[in-house]
Amino acid sequence: xxxxxxxxxxxxxxxxxxxxxxxxxxxxxxxxxxxxxxxxxxxxxxxxxxxxxxxxxxxxxxxxxxxxxxxxxxxxxxxxxxxxxxxxxxxxxxxxxxxxxxxxxxxxxxxxxxxxxxxxxxxxxxxxxxxxxxxxxxxxxxxxxxxxxxxxxxxxxxxxxxxxxxxxxxxxxxxxxxxxxxxxxxxxxxxxxxxxxxxxxxxxxxxxxxxxxxxxxxxxxxxxxxxxxxxxxxxxxxxxxxxxxxxxxxxxxxxxxxxxxxxxxxxxxxxxxxxxxxxxxxxxxxxx
Amino acid sequence: xxxxxxxxxxxxxxxxxxxxxxxxxxxxxxxxxxxxxxxxxxxxxxxxxxxxxxxxxxxxxxxxxxxxxxxxxxxxxxxxxxxxxxxxxxxxxxxxxxxxxxxxxxxxxxxxxxxxxxxxxxxxxxxxxxxxxx
Numbered sequence: 001x002x003x004x005x006x007x008x009x010x011x012x013x014x015x016x017x018x019x020x021x022x023x024x025x026x027x028x029x030x031x032x033x034x035x036x037x038x039x040x041x042x043x044x045x046x047x048x049x050x051x052x053x054x055x056x057x058x059x060x061x062x063x064x065x066x067x068x069x070x071x072x073x074x075x076x077x078x079x080x081x082x083x084x085x086x087x088x089x090x091x092x093x094x095x096x097x098x099x100x101x102x103x104x105x106x107x108x109x110x111x112x113x114x115x116x117x118x119x120x121x122x123x124x125x126x127x128x129x130x131x132x133x134x135x136x137x138x139x140x141x142x143x144x145x146x147x148x149x150x151x152x153x154x155x156x157x158x159x160x161x162x163x164x165x166x167x168x169x170x171x172x173x174x175x176x177x178x179x180x181x182x183x184x185x186x187x188x189x190x191x192x193x194x195x196x197x198x199x200x201x202x203x204x205x206x207x208x209x210x211x212x213x214x215x216x217x218x219x220x221x222x223x224x225x226x227x228x229x230x231x232x233x234x235x236x237x238x239x240x241x242x243x244x245x246x247x248x249x250x251x252x253x254x255x256x257x258x259x260x261x262x263x264x265x266x267x268x269x270x271x272x273x274x275x276x277x278x279x280x281x282x283x284x285x286x287x288x
Numbered sequence: 289x290x291x292x293x294x295x296x297x298x299x300x301x302x303x304x305x306x307x308x309x310x311x312x313x314x315x316x317x318x319x320x321x322x323x324x325x326x327x328x329x330x331x332x333x334x335x336x337x338x339x340x341x342x343x344x345x346x347x348x349x350x351x352x353x354x355x356x357x358x359x360x361x362x363x364x365x366x367x368x369x370x371x372x373x374x375x376x377x378x379x380x381x382x383x384x385x386x387x388x389x390x391x392x393x394x395x396x397x398x399x400x401x402x403x404x405x406x407x408x409x410x411x412x413x414x415x416x417x418x419x420x421x422x
Contacts, residue, residue, distance in 0.1 A: 041303035048299045048368050052359055056332065145301060208319045208333040217334060218357065225301060 004271065007264045011257055018253035024087065025246035032177070032239035038143075039174060039232040046229045053222050057192035059211045066160060067219050070189050075111045077133070077164040078103065079155070079187065079227070081171035081234040082121030084140055088242035091172060091180070092120035095234075098182045099170045103130065113164055115151070117231065133158070140235050148228035155227075156220060159188050171230040172237040178244065180237035187226060190219060290327035295364030296342065298351070298372055305351065305372045306342065313365060314341040315358050324365050331360040335369060337411040339419060352378060352419040354412045371412075378416045387413035 057068075080099050082092045099121075103112040115134040116122045122135045134154065139147050159167060167188040172180045207214060296313050298306035314323045316338025324331075335356045342349045356369035390410035394403060 042301055044304050045299040045301050045368060048297075048366055049357075052357060052366070052368060055359070205330045205332050208317055208331075211332075214332065214334060214357065228301065 002267070004264065004267055007260060007267065011260050011264065014253050014256050014260070018250055018257070021246045021249040021253060025243055025250060028088075028239045028243035028246060032236065032243055035232070035236040035239050036174075036177075039229075039236045042229055042232055046225050049218070049222055049225055053218050054192045056211055056214055056218060059205060059207075065190075065215055065219050067156065067188055067190050067223070068192075071165040073110060073165045075113060075164040076106060076166045076168065077113045077115060077155075077158070079115045079151075079167060079169045079230075080117065080121050080125075081169070081230050082116070082118035082124075083234070083238040084119040084138055085242075086120060087245060088238055089245040091238055091241035092118070092124070094182050095170055095172055096121055096124040098184065099125075100128070102168070102170070102184060115155070117234070133163075140231075140238070143231060143235060145224075145228055148231055149224050152220070152224040152227045155188075156223065169226065169230055171234045172241075174233045174237040174240065177240045180241060185226075187223065190222070292326060294324065294326045294328075296367070297364065298340070298353075298367040298369060300356075300369050300372050302371075305369070308344075310342050310344050311346075312343045314339075314343075315365075315367065316340065316353060317358065324360055328360050328365075330362065331358075333358050335367070337408065337415050339415065340367065340369075340372065350375065350419055350422055352412075352416045354408075354415065373416070373419075375420045375422065378420050380417065380420050383413045383416040383420070387417065 078099055080095060082095050086092065099114070103114075106112065111131070113131045113133045114125055115136075116125060116132055117136045118140070119137045122132065122137060125132055134151070136147070136151065155167060158164065166186070169183075169185045169187050171183060173183040175181050293309040293311055294313070296306060296308060296310045297304070312323055312325045314321055315333075316336050318334040318336050321338065322331075322333075335353055335358055337354045338352075340351045340353050342351070351372050351374050353367070353369045353372045355371075356367065358365065358367045386409060390406045390413060393406040394410065397403065
């Protein structure tokens with residue numbers, strides 16, 4: 001049986017772990033607030049641009065831009081957004097596994113290449129020997145639009161050079177603080193959706209300059225924004241996941257401390273009882 | 289019947305810059321400034337560097353915009369700007385140093401710098417400065 005001192009030592013150890021998880025929870029909560037603010041600021045623009053693009057695409061008629069053209073898919077590229085750090089529940093594993101199953105599903109005739117954000121994803125895929133063309137590690141702490149833009153530009157160059165014929169984006173969508181969801185989205189060739197309901201007549205628009213020129217300008221920009229938004233979504237989701245994981249770790253530690261303290265008291269009580277009965281027995285024997 | 293006001297929304301990748309009912313708005317389109325009043329015909333344009341002038345019941349507000357798109361729909365005007373700031377958001381010192389830098393680069397010429405970019409940077413800086421000094 002564990003001695004009193006062993007139990008005491010464990011309680012102290014769990015307490016110090018609890019302090020760490022609690023601190024991590026606080027830090028994640030603070031980071032989450034900032035990340036969420038940035039995300040919510042960026043969302044309206046991303047959605048506005050998406051809608052606008054759909055309108056213009058419907059007008060310009062047919063795929064005229066090389067980024068819109070559908071090619072025979074031989075090589076596919078996956079842009080995977082994970083985090084740099086662990087201790088955030090299933091956040092990283094979910095994206096990595098989902099990507100892995102997508103890649104494995106279309107394997108065989110087609111090859112798959114990966115562009116990875118975040119150390120965790122890189123570790124996952126490099127260990128398994130996947131073809132990683134680019135990795136971007138340690139940028140989430142100082143996330144800037146310029147990062148998204150650099151990646152988006154290199155993506156376009158590679159795509160136009162024919163390195164791959166399709167590009168998918170895989171990331172954690174920040175649904176709410178309590179929930180994030182892995183999303184797989186086709187980036188290239190870009191498929192504009194038609195506007196849902198036509199409240200106004202298409203075709204009555206005046207364009208300055210031509211629809212085609214506007215398309216040429218908007219499509220690369222939309223790609224930048226899509227990548228940017230995925231990074232923001234993922235970062236906010238990561239902080240939320242960490243906050244929740246660390247919160248429940250703190251709670252679990254509390255439960256453990258409680259149970260061990262009870263046990264400690266019982267063992268102590270038992271030791272005292274034994275001691276008393278020994279003394280009493282000794283006294284009895286002496287009187288005898 | 290034409291309503292008295294139009295709904296204006298100015299969005300940038302950083303944040304929602306403006307959202308509300310306005311009497312009119314003047315926008316720097318790629319082929320010249322244009323004003324939008326209620327009942328404007330559907331219109332799509334690229335933006336160039338310039339000032340967006342918003343008028344609400346006789347009060348004017350001026351914002352510095354640099355590039356992007358504008359879409360005028362019967363339901364309202366939405367501006368998708370690359371950047372857009374009001375006078376209070378602009379860092380005058382930064383804009384001035386950007387202006388100097390762009391000028392130097394333009395003088396040194398095409399061999400050393402990308403003059404197109406410098407040209408745009410100069411236009412942006414001048415635009416910001418002029419919005420602040422209003």
